Amino acid sequence: MLRHSIRTVLVGLCALTAASQAAPALALATSVGTPPKAHGSRALRAQTLSDLDTAMKGEGFAYASYSLFAAQADREGHAAVGRLFRSTAQTELNEHLREAATLVGTVGTNAANLRQAIRGETHEHQVMYRRFAAQARQDGDTKAAELFTEIAADEGRHRDAFRTALAVVTSGHGTVPAPPKASTVTVAAGLPQVRAARTKTNLDTAMHGEGLAYATYMLFAARAKQTGHPGLARLWEGTAAVELHEHFAGEAALAGRVGTTKENLRKAVAGERAEATTVYPGFAKRATAVGDTTAAAYFRNTAADEARHAAAFQAALNRLR
Template identity: 45%
Template sequence: MRTFAALTGLITGVVLAAGLGASAQAAPAVSPSTRDDTLTAMQGEAYAWARYLAYAQGADFEHHADVAALFRRTARVERYDHFAMEAASIGFVGTDVENLSAAIAGEEYEATTLYPRFARQAARDGCAPAAELFTELAADEAVHAQQFRLARDALLHPEGSQNFPVGERVTPVPIRPGPPRCTGRTLDNLLAATRGESFAAARYGLYAEHARSDGQRRLGRLFDNTASQELGEHFAQTAQLAGLVATTEDNLRGAIDGEQYEATTMYPTFSRRAAAAGDEASADMFAEIAHDEAGHAHRFTDALIDLIT
């Protein structure tokens, strides 16, 4: 199985393929290394948000209401505090047209390259459910790309009669604890897909907020509804096949490990690197988030002790 670094590298490739640096000219002046570290951090925060929401479902399933509530509170901090703050620090959100162009590039890459490749690998690995799911995701992403193209055309040519789609909010698919349904490279690809879909959902949430601030309420609905499918359906389906949600005890242990790594290694490294590059605001932000993650690790540890004693 690939390492965490390899999986993160794969999603970084997806981010770059999506053209998310298109608005760099309007971004705050930070060094390339700080921008790269911030994008890596954003991927991690988006994934933590989605994963903790999934863990909360697992805790609900096992009747651990207090743990479920803790996971949901922490998920909110990761998405609406850390992810949003990091995005603002590098000017991640551009104009509505730039955001749509970035979204189109990402969805087209997933529809034509990433998910078809994952589907072929799943077929070779003999995991039919994953092959079918990746094929379905590719088709969904093609629809998203077309909807975003129509929305961009409507913004660029407001005098015309273009259809301005708003998409459709999906009913979330429940995620239950269970083992992986696939192995080998297909399991790696499922885990990579959970990261990519969580990142897409989080960034579309930011794009929706920006669209509404511009008075583009229909565009805000389109981004929100697309985000609902990326998180509530695509992330959930790939997470279920990947066996992402284990027992509540194991989920807490995994969360503790992740938060401790971010608190003691990742964010301190990013902070030192930003300071060395002269990006003091980013260095302070990374240090602040490291402190938050240490607090999360502490609260998860307390919850684990309560659970097993």
């Protein structure tokens, strides 16, 4: 996963085909990969970059969560609500996250993308998920400890595959590893399966990272395709699917992320309103103060979108009452 490397350096359990995943990625990659600029040639300020990173994690989390909420709405027979969640999820991914990634300059060369991923996967394999597992055991959350341990092992395998791919890309010799196969976890409405506040916080941190990892790896896949590396693109896409369908989904199930459709709509309204009235306006104010005008405009425009999303979700909720 990429959240650590992007700082310093989306989960649809709906039946997405490989082709439908690849198409958004191609759209996302357009104009991504330029150096981070506020305007002219001046680089974005550190706080603006941090706020954009936070925005990308939030948008990736929203994409993944709304995809789960859409599947739950379908199970309850609320087809219109399912469509609303899916269309909003696509906006969060294909517009909001893409635009932030463009400002940050997330996508680089294939070699740079692999190095970035290796750093992130190494941290999560060696440090983050092992720490989360140990803390969950201390707190008596055995299921979470087991999942965190399993994910840590997965991230080690991802790192190793990316290292091999990097050697192939840089040397021009060898074969890129075959992509991993994701085992989809279905997430139905339910209560949290963990007790400790620390475990819940760690699950939330992990889910935000997995949502961003999915989106970022799909961006990297698009760049690989554009530069004539289909094998590398398949590796990125397969790894992205694991982050989305296994890791995010497994964590969401333990966290009780999905409720009834009414509960999910209430969560969505609250989240979108907070982003529209507090989060993004605050980011815009800070960016404006330091002269990062392009980023400030992005934050303002995204806030307006989130206000419209909140209104649409509230209207859907009112119709279900």
